[in-house]
Amino acid sequence: MSETTKALVIQPVPMSANPREYRETLPAGLRARIWIKARHFFSRENAQDYCWLWLLDGDGRVHALRLDASFHGRDEFLPELISRLDASRIAPSRELREMDSIHLLLRAPVVPLTRWAVSWGHPVQEDIRAFAAELDAEVLAVLGRLEVPGPFFGSVGNYNRLALVPQPARHHRLQALEEFPPLIAPILLERVERPDMFGNREDSYAASTRSDREDHASVLEAMDRGRDLIGALAGHYRIGRALVRSPLFRVPTATGFVPRNRLRLLDAIPAHARPQEYKELQAWLPCLDALPVRARSARDVERLARVFAQGWARTWRESTARFRPLEPVLRDTRDFLHAALDEAELPPGLDRLDVEALGLGWLCRRGLLSLLEASRRWHDQPIIERLPGDGLPATVTPILGEVTLPEGSAMELATRHNLIDEGETMHHCVGGYWARCALHATRILHLQLAEGEKATAQYNWSRRIDQPWFKLAVLRGPCNREPSAAMRRFARRVEEAMNGPELEEARARAVQEAGQTSACHWPGNETHALRPLDARSRRELRLILAWCLGQEDWRSRPGELFRGPVAGFGHAHGPRLLHRLAAGDYLRLAREPTNPHDALAVRVDWNDRKIGYVPRPDNAQVARQLDAGVPLAAIVSAVRPDDDPWTQLEFSVAPADA
Numbered sequence: 001m002s003e004t005t006k007a008l009v010i011q012p013v014p015m016s017a018n019p020r021e022y023r024e025t026l027p028a029g030l031r032a033r034i035w036i037k038a039r040h041f042f043s044r045e046n047a048q049d050y051c052w053l054w055l056l057d058g059d060g061r062v063h064a065l066r067l068d069a070s071f072h073g074r075d076e077f078l079p080e081l082i083s084r085l086d087a088s089r090i091a092p093s094r095e096l097r098e099m100d101s102i103h104l105l106l107r108a109p110v111v112p113l114t115r116w117a118v119s120w121g122h123p124v125q126e127d128i129r130a131f132a133a134e135l136d137a138e139v140l141a142v143l144g145r146l147e148v149p150g151p152f153f154g155s156v157g158n159y160n161r162l163a164l165v166p167q168p169a170r171h172h173r174l175q176a177l178e179e180f181p182p183l184i185a186p187i188l189l190e191r192v193e194r195p196d197m198f199g200n201r202e203d204s205y206a207a208s209t210r211s212d213r214e215d216h217a218s219v220l221e222a223m224d225r226g227r228d229l230i231g232a233l234a235g236h237y238r239i240g241r242a243l244v245r246s247p248l249f250r251v252p253t254a255t256g257f258v259p260r261n262r263l264r265l266l267d268a269i270p271a272h273a274r275p276q277e278y279k280e281l282q283a284w285l286p287c288l289d290a291l292p293v294r295a296r297s298a299r300d301v302e303r304l305a306r307v308f309a310q311g312w313a314r315t316w317r318e319s320t321a322r323f324r325p326l327e328p329v330l331r332d333t334r335d336f337l338h339a340a341l342d343e344a345e346l347p348p349g350l351d352r353l354d355v356e357a358l359g360l361g362w363l364c365r366r367g368l369l370s371l372l373e374a375s376r377r378w379h380d381q382p383i384i385e386r387l388p389g390d391g392l393p394a395t396v397t398p399i400l401g402e403v404t405l406p407e408g409s410a411m412e413l414a415t416r417h418n419l420i421d422e423g424e425t426m427h428h429c430v431g432g433y434w435a436r437c438a439l440h441a442t443r444i445l446h447l448q449l450a451e452g453e454k455a456t457a458q459y460n461w462s463r464r465i466d467q468p469w470f471k472l473a474v475l476r477g478p479c480n481r482e483p484s485a486a487m488r489r490f491a492r493r494v495e496e497a498m499n500g501p502e503l504e505e506a507r508a509r510a511v512q513e514a515g516q517t518s519a520c521h522w523p524g525n526e527t528h529a530l531r532p533l534d535a536r537s538r539r540e541l542r543l544i545l546a547w548c549l550g551q552e553d554w555r556s557r558p559g560e561l562f563r564g565p566v567a568g569f570g571h572a573h574g575p576r577l578l579h580r581l582a583a584g585d586y587l588r589l590a591r592e593p594t595n596p597h598d599a600l601a602v603r604v605d606w607n608d609r610k611i612g613y614v615p616r617p618d619n620a621q622v623a624r625q626l627d628a629g630v631p632l633a634a635i636v637s638a639v640r641p642d643d644d645p646w647t648q649l650e651f652s653v654a655p656a657d658a
Contacts, residue, residue: 027079032056032134034127035073040114041197052105052197054112056134057082060163064108064156066199103199106157107192110135110143136163142174146181151191151256158189169224176223182253183233183244184223187216191256238643239267248278261295262288268305275312284316290330292337292359296565297647298640299553300360307363315368323372325482332480333359335429336375340541343533349555350548352562352618357554358544365547366540374537379480381531383424383431392416392438397513399443399470399506400498407490408449410457410497413437422446422456427479430456441514443470443498449490455483457491459498461511468507470498515599518620561622563637563652566604566612570645574611578641578648581606587634587651589614591626602626604634604651614653622653631656 026033034054038047051072055063063085071077081102111132114124132140139162146153165173176184185191222232234241243249243266249258266274266281275281295301308315316326323329337355346353362371398414413419416434422444423431436442441461448454458474472495477483483491499507533541548554556563566574588605595601600623602614614622625632638650 027075027082029058029082030055030078031058031060032131033075033078034112034124034131036112036114036124037072038069040124041112042115050198052108052112054131055082055085056131057085060136061160062110062135062156062163064105064110064112066103066105066197105196105199106160107152107155107190107196109195110140110154110156110159135159138174139163139170142177146177146185146189146252146256148252148254150254151252152194153185153189153191153256155190155192155195161188161190168226172223172226176229180229180233180244180249181251182256182258183237183249184219185252186257187219187236237263239263242271243267243274246274247276248274248281251278253278254282261301264298264301265295265305268302269308269312270305273308273311280313284312286327287316287319287330290327291363292330292334292355293363294356295360297553297650298643303360303364307368319368319372322369323376328476328480328482329372329375331474332379332429333371333375335432336371336378337362338432339378339531340533340537343538344541344545347545347549348558350545352556353545353548353554357548361544361548361551362540365544370540374533374540377534377537378531379429381534383531392435393517396437397506397510399503399510400445400494403494403497405490405493405497406450407486407493408447410448410494411446413444413446419444426454426456426476428456428476430458430476433458439514439518441468441511442473443510445494447487447491447494449487451486453484453487454478455487455491457494459495461514468504468511470507471495518600557652557654560652560654561625561632562614562618564615564618564650565647566649566651567615567646568612569649572612573609574649575645577606577609577611578639581636581639581649583636583638585636587611587636589622589626589632589634589653591623593627600624611649625655 032054033056036052036054038050038052041047041052049069050066051069053063053065053067053071055065055078057063112128114128119125136159139159140154142162143154143158162170162173173184173188177188216236219229219232219236221227222229230241230244233244237244237260243263248266262285291304293300293304295304320326334355337358341353341355341358359371362374394417395415398412400410400412401414402411403409413422414437419434419437420431423429430444433442433444437444443459445457445459446454447457455475455477457472459470460473462469462471472491475483475488475491477487497503569575585606588608590603590605592601592603593599598616598619600616600619602619602622603610604612604614613619622632632653633656634651634653636649637652640648640650
């Protein structure tokens with residue numbers, strides 16, 4: 001610990017007999033402060049070692065800190081602490097951020113909300129009311145109105161971002177937040193899932209300030225100067241002015257923002273067909289997310305928009321009338337599309353057609369009802385084949401194995417035979433998921449509650465940066481029935497058990513094993529149809545493949561290994577270099593076999609600057625060719641500045657002699 005840090009660590013002394021004496025005077029430069037003991041926030045024992053302090057300094061900035069419990073009520077060290085905070089308010093010093101005794105909490109509530117043993121007339125409540133009275137009431141009101149169930153905006157950091165802006169810019173920003181909350185909040189504020197009272201996450205002023213980002217400059221200028229804000233938002237999000245003006249974005253959203261890909265889809269839907277209010281949009285978002293499609297480019301977004309040409313709500317209502325519950329039925333269409341790819345004889349030019357592209361093609365050529373009907377017919381077909389010969393291992397290393405909990409039991413299906421038996425016993429398609437287990441570290445578990453209810457749970461590797469983590473992705477009862485609330489709670493309990501610290505090594509081993517299998521497995525169709533397509537679906541499939549072949553941007557060139565957008569382009573040097581890139585430019589491919597997230601990673605560079613990666617799973621064949629010493633050429637095929645960052649640059653990879 002440095003000498004400057006030690007100056008703040010003092011020995012505790014007994015508190016005054018009068019608990020209000022220490023509140024009589026405040027140090028110079030401080031307008032308000034609150035000391036709060038752990039028992040007013042938490043009942044658990046390990047929190048009682050701390051206390052919390054809120055400060056309001058002379059220029060209106062709020063600071064929230066977590067300290068050792070021995071500091072509670074010690075005003076004598078506040079002057080030095082305030083001076084330290086004032087000297088480092090843009091980027092707190094490393095000592096102040098990392099010292100064991102003090103943690104800055106920019107994601108704590110701007111006004112503390114006590115939970116335990118505090119009545120309305122308690123002195124702590126009096127302090128809280130007095131502290132709140134010193135804050136900017138207009139800023140508090142705007143932050144409060146943003147908080148519909150879901151996001152948390154009322155943090156210390158967000159309050160400071162608004163309250164410290166000089167007038168009249170502050171008034172304009174608050175007005176914009178009121179008028180276009182889901183479009184303005186991501187630009188001005190930081191959205192977090194829940195308040196942070198311990199400072200365990202990255203928590204610095206520099207890291208969490210968002211309004212200074214260059215790509216927001218045009219919106220900030222229009223907002224602060226009272227100019228054409230609608231036009232600035234339309235340009236920033238690359239959508240039409242009419243969509244910005246629509247009622248869709250006049251109310252806070254459950255997520256606190258609207259993803260750009262969703263904005264582009266809404267903009268591509270004809271004005272008469274798109275939802276008119278946010279609640280109409282929100283009602284069907286889970287179904288939209290369940291569609292087996294991925295719009296990789298602006299043209300793909302336009303293709304997906306055609307599905308809703310007859311009306312957003314009408315399309316979903318017609319589907320719901322025939323298929324209930326719609327969301328899981330939509331998710332099950334992915335299994336059918338895998339089976340269709342297995343049976344299809346892909347024509348030259350479509351050799352890299354994947355499930356998402358086939359799903360989008362089916363929706364464009366035949367419509368949503370046709371896809372749902374074909375999927376249902378396929379699911380009704382009997383299983384005619386037990387073991388596909390795809391060269392995959394017959395077992396995977398289990399993570400959890402078999403475990404019995406108070407609510408029920410869980411058994412991990414770590415062999416191909418067990419997985420196929422589960423599909424036959426439960427009458428759903430999990431029997432065809434073995435490639436996901438072997439190549440992508442997916443884990444399938446059979447769950448049974450103490451009362452007898454059974455279900456199959458799929459846990460996917462979430463590729464967290466710090467450590468392998470598994471997350472519940474699908475939960476189905478027999479015949480794809482929806483599980484009970486009790487079963488869903490139990491599946492989450494099993495998820496917690498899988499991610500326990502004692503299984504960290506087992507999780508890492510499972511992920512490493514999947515990477516090694518992927519590196520040795522030549523890519524083909526990753527699943528094998530355990531059920532055949534019926535004659536009607538085969539006829540429809542031929543029509544859809546012919547339509548896909550007619551999409552110029554979907555066809556591959558002879559010898560081409562990959563063509564598509566650069567993965568991670570928006571997070572690397574890509575956006576800063578976009579204006580210097582042009583179609584025909586050569587790119588450099590570099591293997592990263594030790595990449596902790598993907599053993600088949602292939603980095604893409606331009607002039608020795610990283611701009612992203614070859615997307616997975618398309619990187620498998622490229623990686624193997626590079627490992628075999630085959631010279632490959634990567635060339636920019638399209639530059640689209642008006643697209644979203646992740647689709648602005650398209651490139652192709654082919655053998656150098658092609």
